[in-house]
Amino acid sequence: MLEIIRQVPVEYYVLYSAILFTIGVMGVLIRRNAIVVLMCIELMLNAVNLLLAAFSTYLSDSKGQLMVFFIMVVAAAEAAVGLGILIMIYRNTKSTDISLLDKLRN
Amino acid sequence: MNALLPLIPFLPLLGFAVNGLFGKKLPKSLVGIIGSGTLLGAFILSVLCFQQLGANSEPIQSDLYRFLSVGGLDINFGLMADRLSVWMMLIVTGVGFLIHVYSIGYMHDDEGFYKFFAYLNLFIFSMLLLVMGTNFLMLFFGWEGVGLCSYLLIGFWYENREYGAAARKAFIMNRIGDLGLLLGMFLIFYTFGSLDYATVFAKLEGADPAVVTTICLLLFVGAMGKSAQIPLYTWLPDAMAGPTPVSALIHAATMVTAGIYLVARCNGMFEMAPYAQAVVAVVGLATSIFTALIGLRQNDIKKVLAYSTVSQLGLMFLSLGMGAYVSAMFHVTTHAFFKALLFLAAGSVIHGMGGEQDIRNMGGLRKHMPITFWVFLIGTFAISGFPLLSGFFSKDEIFAATFAHGGAIWWGLAAASGLLTAVYMSRLLYVTFFGEFRGTAEQKHHLHESPLVMTVPLMVLAVLSVVGGLLNTPHFLHLGNDQWLAHWFSGNGVNGTPIIPLAEMHLEVSTEWMLMGIASALAVLVLIVTYFLYSKPQNLPVADSEQQGLSKVLANKFYVDELYNFLFVRPTEYLSKIFHYYVDIWGIDGIVERTGSGVQALGGYFRRLQNGNIEYYLIGMVAGAVLLFLSMYL
Amino acid sequence: MDFYIFLTLAVISVITALLMVFARNPVHSVLYLILTFFAIAGQYVMLNAQFLAVVHIIVYAGAIMVLFLFVLMLLNLNKDSEPQKSNLWKISGAITSGMLLVVMVGALRNQIQLPAAAEYQPDRGLPAVLGRMLFDSEFVVPFEITGILFLAAMVGAVLVGKREIKV
Secondary structure, eight states: OOOHHHHHHHHHHHHHHHHHHHHHHHHHHHHOBBHHHHHHHHHHHHHHHHHHHHHHHHHTHHHHHHHHHHHHHHHHHHHHHHHHHHHHHHHHSSOGGGGOOHHHGO | TTTTTTHHHHHHHHHHHHHHTTTTTOOOHHHHHHHHHHHHHHHHHHHHHHHHHHHSSSOOOOOOOEEEEEEEEEEEEEEEOHHHHHHHHHHHHHHHHHHHHHHHHHTTOOOHHHHHHHHHHHHHHHHHHHHHHHHHHHHHHHHHHHHHHHHHHHTTTTSSSSHHHHHHHHHHHHHHHHHHHHHHHHHHHHHOOOOOOHHHHHHHGOOOOOHHHHHHHHHHHHHHHHHOOOTSHHHHHGGSSOOHHHHHIIIIIIIIGGHHHHHHTTHHHHHHHHHHHHHHHHHEEEEEEEHHHHTTTTTTTHHHHHHHHHHHHHHHHHHHHHHHHHHHHHHHHHHHHHHHHHHHHHHHHHHHHHHHBBGGOOOHHHHHHHHHHHHHHHHHHHTOTTTTSSSHHHHHHHHHHHHHHHHHHHHHHHHHHHHHHHHHHHHHHHHHHHSSOOOHHHHHHHHOOOOOHHHHHHHHHHHHHGGGGGGGBBBGGGOOOOHHHHHHTSSTTSSSSSSSSSOOOOOOOOHHHHHHHHHHHHHHHHHHHHHHHHTGOOOOSSOGGOHHHHHHHTTTTTGGGHHIIIIIIIHHHHHHHHHHIIIIIIIIIIHHHHHHHHHHHHHHHHHOOOOOOOOHHHHHHHHHHHHHHHHHHO | HHHHHHHHHHHHHHHHHHHHHOOSHHHHHHHHHHHHHHHHHHHHHHHHHHHHHHHHHHIIIIIHHHHHHHHHHHHHHOOSSSOOOOOOHHHHHHHHHHHHHHHHHHHHHHTOOTTTOOOTTTTTTTTHHHHHHHSSSSHHHHHHHHHHHHHHHHHHHHHHHHHOOOO
């Protein structure tokens, strides 16, 4: 039996990834730079990944880790497209400030 | 003949179509020829039918097509001519033809000439459907059709608001009656499972008398509306807003007798329902006397005739209520003759006076319009019951039947009504045609006898008014054709039994002589007395403002219109105002508008959320996630 | 012993994550985030998911974060003068996310029930086991589809990044 399973209750992992996730959410809410917002999203995804990996180990089931791989794939694709869009926006507005992105209003 | 039967109603329909569609471009003479010619054709065909039925009383029938087939309801668009129908057909097409010819002259200067003829032809078509239908639905069809044409023709000069109002009044009042007829038809179908005369009358034997009484009363409500009986009579005097030939054709000779026809057609039912008969008789008699009294103090030449018509219709219903169906049909016939004559003569007067209708502005027209005067005289004498003229015979029969069936009091009241008839008609005659001319000089200058196209129909009708009584002479006179009409109507109907069975009158010959003698003596007496009365200028009708006492009440038609206004119109208007303000504007509109404005206001608040700024959306999203967690897990 | 390693890594990752959020310079943010990722990779190792840890380092720290850094440099955003949100926004954002934390922990805390007698197998994180699982089970179709997703993302990124297309 893995040492860590005996020493660290699974609730700690829940708390830990919840904190990381919330930091990501907070970043999304209070930052205006679109790139930082995207990074925060990555952080949120990682929080989820961590919890999945923890559960996978605690349950001795590798499906959780497979899920993590899929999430990584999605995250990579999202980063690629998101950054592409960001560059496009920057090219048009000379800014990456999301507060200025209210063109849909009119 | 069976193949030609549909032509009778459809010829006028053709005239309607041609005049209605192309009349505007056709010359007036052609429009008149088409309008009258189709009717003449229908009249000739009706005469042929009449001849065939004279030889063999089996009804001529022609089912054109299946009109309606729903569940147990199976209705053919069927036409028939039994002896009752053919009689009505002859009146409608014959009198109608004369009135059409007359209209060519009367309406000659009117812009809506072609329209007038189109409507008249449509009316004839509807009326023919009404009398020729083989079932109640066809009758209803025609019934509504004539109502529509009546509305169109009363409001013919629709530029005048009052005339339009009169048209609507007629239409609405008729609608009340029509509802009764419709309910009656429903009940007939519910009880007998069919609307065909043949089936219904054949099944009458086993029917529940209470149900039959209800049916009869409902049918009578329909008749009340169409034939202007108390309490639905007030539309008819107002209907005089229409052109005079219309008043003559629709509101005197034909349409208003549809109610009589309906009751006569259903005489088998009414025979089973003595209570309904009593109601018919009471309503008829009351209407007759009531409107005759009103007629005494009217000063519009057409209004007098209108009240006279209502009064005569009341007499006919009295006759129907007394079980004397033939007498009623007989009076329908003679009334069609002399009332059409009187109306057309009045029209001739109005034509000559340049549109003046108030008899107080007439007088002495005898010298200026001799033909009109003489035919009007004949008409007045005929309706008053002057011996040996048509009205004498038909009214005498009604009185005799009333005496035989109801007793002396009924007879006395009926005779009083007849007496009043003589009074107001002779008043009309003397005030209009005798004495000195009271109109303006311009009118006097304009005064002229009407053209031949108008006077010839008048003369024909005058002859008919004189000899029409010979159709059904009492047996005790031994004129060789006694009770001819009664025998005619006793021919077989669609279900193989007599249409109107021969009725025996249980009166002594001496009694009949006495009744006839009293009635005719009274009529003659009245005609003489009133002549002297109205030859004095101080007895002439006075201006409305000088009316006093009972006379004023009469001149104001017993204030029935005002009463109806107070009882029905005002409460309805009040109610509709309440509904308008509180239910419609405040309630329904309020709901709709407040829903709209509420959504709009709400949208005003929510649109602030939709400010296009991602930050707001993000914070909203997170807050939403919080709430979601809260609701799901806590 | 393991517990303290866990705690240390956790504290490092949380602090660097906070620094990432609050750093004024986006480049610093990227660097802090990379640190966070390393700490998380350490957690993976602790959880006996070594292959995952390696992949994590390669994909996140090696690829995605480099991409971010590259974009930052490309757009020349590495300065401190980035516009900040008002304090009201910051406070409300912090409150909202704090609420989310409370609610989330409260919601998840009692939802996890590990089977008491879970037979532990130490090989679950090995590449061989994962590979067999990935290619020899119901995950094979989703796996192929991720390939299509990548292709689409690549095409999309290229298309979006292109300059005006002359039609």
